[in-house]
Amino acid sequence: MSRVALRVLLDQLVTGLIILCIMAAAIPVVILLLFVVIKGLPGITAPGFFTDLPHPIGVPGGGVFNAIVGTLVVVGIASLLAVPIGTLIGIFLSEFGRNRVGYAVRFVSDVLTGLPSIAFGIFGYTVLVATLGHFSAISASAALAVLMLPLILRATETALVLVPNSLREGGLALGAARWRVTLQIIVPAALGGIVTGALLAMARAAGETAPLLFTTLGNEFLQLNPGRPMGTLALTVFKNALVPYSSLQDQAWAAALLLVLIVSVTNILARVYVRRVQR
Amino acid sequence: MKHAVSAAGIAIALLLAACGGTGSTSPGPASGGATVPTPPAAALTGAGSTFDYPFFSAAFYAYNQKFSQVTVNYQSIGSGGGIQQFAKKTVDFGATDVPAKDSELQPIGAAGTVQMPVTLGTVSLAFNLQGVNDGQLKLTPKTISGIFLGTIKKWNDAALAADNSGVSLPDQPVTVVHRSDGSGTTYIFSDYLSGVNSDWKSKVGTGKSISWPTGQGAKGNEAVATTIKQTPGAIGYVELAYVLQTNMTQAKLQNKDGDFVLPSPEGATAAAGQYLVTSPAQFSIVNAPGKDSAPISGYSWVMVSKDQTDKTKGTALVDMLDWLVNDGQQYAANVHYARLPSSVVQNDVAALKTITSAGSTLLTVGAS
Amino acid sequence: MSQGTAETVVPVPPVMLRHRRHRVDGDRIFQCLAISAGILVLAIAAIFLLALFVPALPAIREFGLGFLASRDWNPVSLRFGALPFLYGTVITSLVAMVIAFPIGIGAALFLADDARLPFIRVPLSFAIELLAGIPSVVVGLWGLFILVPLMRTSVEPFLSHTFGFLPFFQGPYSGSSYLTAGVVLAIMVLPILVALSRDVIRAVPRSLREASLALGATKAELTWSVILPYARIGVTGAVLLALGRALGETIAVTMVIGNRPGISGSLFAQGYTLPSVLANEFTEATGKIYQGALFELGLVLVSITIAVNVLARLLVWRFKGASEASVV
Numbered sequence: 001m002s003r004v005a006l007r008v009l010l011d012q013l014v015t016g017l018i019i020l021c022i023m024a025a026a027i028p029v030v031i032l033l034l035f036v037v038i039k040g041l042p043g044i045t046a047p048g049f050f051t052d053l054p055h056p057i058g059v060p061g062g063g064v065f066n067a068i069v070g071t072l073v074v075v076g077i078a079s080l081l082a083v084p085i086g087t088l089i090g091i092f093l094s095e096f097g098r099n100r101v102g103y104a105v106r107f108v109s110d111v112l113t114g115l116p117s118i119a120f121g122i123f124g125y126t127v128l129v130a131t132l133g134h135f136s137a138i139s140a141s142a143a144l145a146v147l148m149l150p151l152i153l154r155a156t157e158t159a160l161v162l163v164p165n166s167l168r169e170g171g172l173a174l175g176a177a178r179w180r181v182t183l184q185i186i187v188p189a190a191l192g193g194i195v196t197g198a199l200l201a202m203a204r205a206a207g208e209t210a211p212l213l214f215t216t217l218g219n220e221f222l223q224l225n226p227g228r229p230m231g232t233l234a235l236t237v238f239k240n241a242l243v244p245y246s247s248l249q250d251q252a253w254a255a256a257l258l259l260v261l262i263v264s265v266t267n268i269l270a271r272v273y274v275r276r277v278q279r
Numbered sequence: 280m281k282h283a284v285s286a287a288g289i290a291i292a293l294l295l296a297a298c299g300g301t302g303s304t305s306p307g308p309a310s311g312g313a314t315v316p317t318p319p320a321a322a323l324t325g326a327g328s329t330f331d332y333p334f335f336s337a338a339f340y341a342y343n344q345k346f347s348q349v350t351v352n353y354q355s356i357g358s359g360g361g362i363q364q365f366a367k368k369t370v371d372f373g374a375t376d377v378p379a380k381d382s383e384l385q386p387i388g389a390a391g392t393v394q395m396p397v398t399l400g401t402v403s404l405a406f407n408l409q410g411v412n413d414g415q416l417k418l419t420p421k422t423i424s425g426i427f428l429g430t431i432k433k434w435n436d437a438a439l440a441a442d443n444s445g446v447s448l449p450d451q452p453v454t455v456v457h458r459s460d461g462s463g464t465t466y467i468f469s470d471y472l473s474g475v476n477s478d479w480k481s482k483v484g485t486g487k488s489i490s491w492p493t494g495q496g497a498k499g500n501e502a503v504a505t506t507i508k509q510t511p512g513a514i515g516y517v518e519l520a521y522v523l524q525t526n527m528t529q530a531k532l533q534n535k536d537g538d539f540v541l542p543s544p545e546g547a548t549a550a551a552g553q554y555l556v557t558s559p560a561q562f563s564i565v566n567a568p569g570k571d572s573a574p575i576s577g578y579s580w581v582m583v584s585k586d587q588t589d590k591t592k593g594t595a596l597v598d599m600l601d602w603l604v605n606d607g608q609q610y611a612a613n614v615h616y617a618r619l620p621s622s623v624v625q626n627d628v629a630a631l632k633t634i635t636s637a638g639s640t641l642l643t644v645g646a647s
Numbered sequence: 648m649s650q651g652t653a654e655t656v657v658p659v660p661p662v663m664l665r666h667r668r669h670r671v672d673g674d675r676i677f678q679c680l681a682i683s684a685g686i687l688v689l690a691i692a693a694i695f696l697l698a699l700f701v702p703a704l705p706a707i708r709e710f711g712l713g714f715l716a717s718r719d720w721n722p723v724s725l726r727f728g729a730l731p732f733l734y735g736t737v738i739t740s741l742v743a744m745v746i747a748f749p750i751g752i753g754a755a756l757f758l759a760d761d762a763r764l765p766f767i768r769v770p771l772s773f774a775i776e777l778l779a780g781i782p783s784v785v786v787g788l789w790g791l792f793i794l795v796p797l798m799r800t801s802v803e804p805f806l807s808h809t810f811g812f813l814p815f816f817q818g819p820y821s822g823s824s825y826l827t828a829g830v831v832l833a834i835m836v837l838p839i840l841v842a843l844s845r846d847v848i849r850a851v852p853r854s855l856r857e858a859s860l861a862l863g864a865t866k867a868e869l870t871w872s873v874i875l876p877y878a879r880i881g882v883t884g885a886v887l888l889a890l891g892r893a894l895g896e897t898i899a900v901t902m903v904i905g906n907r908p909g910i911s912g913s914l915f916a917q918g919y920t921l922p923s924v925l926a927n928e929f930t931e932a933t934g935k936i937y938q939g940a941l942f943e944l945g946l947v948l949v950s951i952t953i954a955v956n957v958l959a960r961l962l963v964w965r966f967k968g969a970s971e972a973s974v975v
Contacts, residue, residue, distance in 0.1 A: 011865035021753020026771045028834045029778035056336035058524045092681030105685045108692045114956035116895025118922045126698040134369050179677030207782025210897040221350040237784045244504035244525040256785045267780040359931030383933050454821045459906035461931040488722040495917040496906035498927050510821050
């Protein structure tokens with residue numbers, strides 16, 4: 001075979017391999033989602049899944065109402081903590097961050113993103129559970145807030161950096177103070193990216209399990225007081241997966257389906273929103 | 280009377296909605312309301328043993344149906360976890376299958392703790408073998424030790440075949456499943472093995488967390504059961520309730536008298552009946568004599584602080600525990616636990632009466 | 648943009664002066680607020696490390712450096728060592744990277760190339776992004792009920808028969824194993840590996856690519872001789888970041904690894920990782936030594952993860968420019 005033909009053959013081979021690779025990369029999510037939907041659909045469409053509390057083990061039926069409420073409360077409080085602070089830090093990094101402090105903050109936040117989620121649980125336990133003397137939803141929220149902070153921070157900074165400098169210069173040239181320019185011109189222009197970052201961080205927090213294991217412990221009853229232990233959807237999936245009762249295992253799949261729906265829809269919405277806002 | 284209790288309960292629940300949890304408000308079964316104390320509204324948290332989780336799950340659900348102002352949130356994290364979290368005071372009560380030592384209860388200490396048995400259960404050896412049904416496999420102390428020491432590696436081992444002449448055991452490796460967490464069930468089981476096998480006693484010993492010679496670990500009775508169910512050729516020690524409620528296959532165990540018994544609540548009661556005294560110092564009922572005794576049985580204990588700082592919570596706690604060892608025992612029978620012997624119940628109520636808050640006794644009503 | 652108006656070089660009338668002082672104060676307040684928020688992050692990170700380090704001290708004093716080499720894990724005799732968990736963490740992550748690396752680079756090459764099948768690129772890229780958002784516990788659930796039986800009935804027997812001469816495919820298998828955990832981890836780190844590698848490959852200058860194609864190179868030769876060497880540093884950084892993620896993954900691994908603190912040469916064996924043992928035993932550790940040992944394990948885990956992450960970020964930053972925000 002001529003040298004050229006050999007090279008072309010090699011090229012086609014490599015192209016084939018690359019296509020195999022992308023297929024292999026895209027298949028896991030399809031398989032995962034397929035199984036979650038197939039196994040979770042019976043449970044999620046069962047009457048009372050959304051409105052009932054869990055039944056004692058061995059008694060079929062029941063629902064995850066307490067877990068849904070718990071997830072909303074825990075993630076809600078975590079977001080209330082992380083979003084304002086994270087946005088502020090992101091603003092700081094983009095506007096005043098070209099110095100040593102900014103460098104350090106960026107570095108530390110990048111390191112925090114890579115930490116194992118269980119470490120945040122240990123942090124939450126040492127700081128809020130051992131000191132206050134009981135498990136609580138708020139210790140989980142604190143752990144999740146620290147987990148969300150770097151994500152929001154970086155997303156905000158990225159969004160702000162993308163705003164064209166001409167906007168900044170124009171505002172300053174009109175005589176507005178630096179802080180006014182930032183808060184009233186730049187931030188609104190970057191709002192798409194900031195909101196996306198916050199939504200993605202919230203979706204991530206909703207799916208976390210490890211930080212919750214020894215902070216909020218879990219609760220089969222409805223609990224509205226964040227100072228007490230609460231259950232969440234992710235915890236429900238984890239615990240029910242490990243029990244031998246098939247009705248509870250079905251509920252685990254159903255809760256997993258619900259969780260995947262919430263997280264995926266939030267992710268999709270966030271990305272669509274940012275694409276629409278960025279002209 | 281019943282309506283008044285429910286109405287009062289609902290009113291209290293509405294008033295204290297921020298501090299307490301809410302459960303379903305359907306009217307619970309009437310069970311002689313006059314002798315069961317009505318607790319104040321409280322959200323109680325307990326943690327510990329997975330051994331009695333099926334019982335607790337049913338009982339606390341029923342208690343909330345009866346008294347909607349009280350939620351008892353019990354998380355089964357293993358006896359070790361129960362003792363640790365109780366000692367740290369992160370939970371209101373702890374549950375364990377082996378009474379805690381004074382050193383484990385620091386800083387409260389054993390003197391400041393009431394430890395009382397609340398249920399009686401038995402450990403079963405569940406397995407997963409195709410073609411071998413419930414009760415068809417017979418295990419002796421010798422074969423059980425062999426399996427868990429790792430000396431019996433295959434199901435068609437000579438020692439197993441000798442005891443099971445009518446059953447065809449496959450040429451399949453034995454997968455041992457044990458606990459990965461600090462477990463009172465492990466304590467009861469290893470206590471039994473130490474008693475029947477000197478090799479085990481010297482090499483491994485008794486404890487909540489031991490160094491297993493072989494096998495894979497799973498967290499909690501629940502996960503051990505799930506693993507056995509999913510792994511052909513697996514065998515492990517699981518509390519009876521999990522086995523019966525999920526239709527697993529278990530083996531007949533040879534007790535001290537030489538009889539092969541299928542673990543059951545009656546077997547547990549027979550074993551417990553052989554011992555007159557039950558206290559945190561003397562609690563082991565494994566390898567009990569008697570032809571009906573289930574050899575690997577044990578009580579499960581609840582730990583409560585003698586001095587309750589929060590009077591309302593403390594009152595709710597003792598009321599709930601009083602109900603648990605009296606009326607609550609009916610739920611034990613439903614989920615394959617044995618009722619507490621009446622002598623034990625009397626001791627428990629007496630112990631509950633020693634619990635005080637700021638000096639005054641909290642338990643106001645006697646046993647039914 | 649239109650020109651500003653009010654400010655001139657002429658001495659400013661008193662009214663304007665007062666106004667200007669207000670503005671400066673507002674700016675200063677804003678700056679102080681922003682800087683304190685930044686310092687807050689540093690403070691949180693410091694508390695984070697202290698929360699791990701201080702409770703670990705009793706164990707550090709008791710076991711010293713030997714902790715890292717000891718195979719013991721005995722809560723009864725209070726002898727602890729990190730080796731089985733270090734081994735498990737490293738092995739499962741290695742298996743994950745061996746599986747994920749070729750697939751990830753191939754996928755990244757596909758997605759970075761604008762000329763290949765554009766209409767299918769978007770859905771494929773979307774699928775991989777979706778995978779990134781799936782919670783760890785859901786992957787673990789699938790792993791426990793679908794993958795473990797599959798491994799036990801099909802994959803592990805096949806590997807045992809065909810490749811049983813290799814020491815790591817020998818021995819009994821029950822489905823839960825280092826191998827299964829490695830597969831689960833590979834699935835979890837694939838998205839981040841693909842996303843970062845794609846960015847790195849896209850950053851290869853167009854001029855280089857076009858020049859080599861103009862000289863008659865095939866796509867394969869372009870990739871092998873130009874793109875990959877150029878992107879080598881950045882791709883290494885991406886791989887390290889993915890590795891860092893694999894090292895720290897907790898829940899999905901706990902559900903499929905078998906939870907046995909031991910060291911085995913066989914990939915079919917059950918094992919334990921640093922995050923898993925923390926998840927399982929944290930709530931029940933009694934006594935300062937046992938607790939200290941667990942905290943020390945946490946410290947080891949966090950140190951390894953930080954080291955890998957720092958190395959990765961340095962490489963990625965060097966490749967992409969230090970001020971650009973990262974993708975994750």
